[in-house]
Amino acid sequence: MRTKAAAYPYIAWGMLFIAIPLGLIIYFSFTDSAGALTFDNIIRVGKYSNVVVKSVWLSAVSTVICLALGYPIAYYMSRASAMTSRTLLLLIMLPMWMNFLLRTYGWMSILENSGLINQFFGLLGLGPFHLINTQGAVVLGMVYNYIPFMILPLHSVMLKIGNDVIEAAQDLGASPRHVLTDVVIPLSLPGIKTGVILVFVPSVSTFVISQMLGGGGNQLIGDIIELQFLGNAYNPNLGSAISFVLMLIVLLLMSVTGFIGDDLEENLI
Amino acid sequence: MNDIIISLQNISAEYDGEKVIDNLNLDIRDHEFVTFLGPSGCGKTTTLRIIGGFVEPVEGDVFFDGERINGLPPFKRNVNTVFQRYALFPHLDVYNNIAFGLKLTKVPEKQIAAKVGAMLKLVNLEGYESRNINQLSGGQQQRVAIARALINEPRVLLLDEPLGALDLKLRKEMQLELKRIQQTLGITFIYVTHDQEEALTMSDRVLVMRNGKIQQNGTPEDIYNEPINAFVADFIGESNIVHGVMLEDYLVEFAGVKFACEDKGFAHLEAVDVVIRPEDFKMVGAEEGMINGKVESITFKGVHFEIIMEGHGLRWMIHSTESREVGENIGLNLTPNDIHVMKKLEEGR
């Protein structure tokens, strides 16, 4: 492999923002507060295994929902006129430009026992339903926040699927269902993989959403990590260890399920 | 006439309110090789797409084997298409591209394999089964596209400028091969091209189109020898086209000279187009011809010389195996059957 001089800034950048932080996390994971080598932190992560499972489960559910909702939207956008497609793209990105906390507070006031939804049901003589502080609310928050990251890569991959290829399939006898399963889905697979990574990875370590919409009972692993750095439990070594283990779990899950492999680079472009 | 496989009746089609096919009528017989010929944008692709089911006509009826098929989606039509830019499936190899149509049916895998093998043989691509599409040359992709479209044994194959992207030599080879395939399988080919030579060499019947209308419908010989108007004459091979006036039956005046001709039935003093093929002029000595003038330029074209003569205020193109000198005065003679008198084209649509 040849390294060109032009690549040096990127190498420096990579060192500064990726390799060094990663090295620090690993260093903290295997040391105690005095700096001595220890495996205590890693062993203590085991205590949180049910929280890890819950985080992975809720993120997986959110990712599947993002895919199920985002796929038809992205497909529609890619086949629509340029005008329609641009308008939809803008609508999808618009919430991203709003402050994250504000968006989530918005959902709190909608889901509260005295919130918009329950007020509406109240008018019909129903409810109130318990919506806030549930796992469902956490999933909703994740889907709402991360679905653009599913739609955008899907959209860009689907734009590259020519109408002529779809017409060729129809011409050869493919019903709309077969056009989808035999042509559109296989050709949009790179976008699906990218979207899943872009939604699942931030979901699994999310923390504010679970606190605001999940209440105290739905702590996720991200919340536990946050507590180790900013909370009363202050213990950066344990926090680093949890982050490190979580990272390994995510990498393992992704490679076992085939979402990252040789074609990762290709998928992300 | 129950051997008519496709019939288009009073078909009109529009894009964004603009008419691109204008009251088109056409019958295509089973086993025929029919070609739509016309300049780019005249509506050839649109006509094919109407037959394939991708464009719905705003007016008129489409019949397949006597049955009206307006509104029937493409996947239910017994017609397959070779698309202008092949449109092969990039995620499938050669085998699976060709097998695509059969795999949608309940045909067992073994039979599919046999059929794909036969198709690969038909298009001379044996041994290419597991190649990727992007590893193939343009000509090979073209063959895959043809095999893919033929595997379902359609009654009619639609081909939209299938050889347009190939170089001249390959194009000639593929023309012969397509003709052979059509004769071997005995199915109807509806072919689109803007290349007049291709149309004339391959087809049983040629339909010359302009502005969404069929100008002339006939055998290649008819179209070449008896073009119906100046547009067809000009499009099919090179022609001299000059303004003329019909004095009476069998007598036309152009370039200030009266000529005997074989045409009749025009109004008295009707303005007409006169078409003369460059190879039909007979060169004679200076001032001995019906039209006389001076040689302006000579170009050697391989088999013949192309001589441009200026005379009677017009430029005349002559094709001859004899050469002349630039600046030489010559005369040109015509016999009545060299002169083709045609009704003036109504302009626009």
Ligand SMILES: Nc1ncnc2c1ncn2[C@@H]1O[C@H](COP(=O)(O)OP(=O)(O)O)[C@@H](O)[C@H]1O
């Ligand atoms: N999808 C489309 N939208 C708008 N106009 C179109 C479309 N396709 C073709 N046209 C127009 O219709 C006319 C006929 O086009 P086409 O059938 O493709 O011609 P050809 O195949 O003979 O070149 C052209 O003027 C072209 O610009």
Ligand SMILES: [Mg+2]
């Ligand atoms: Mg065309």
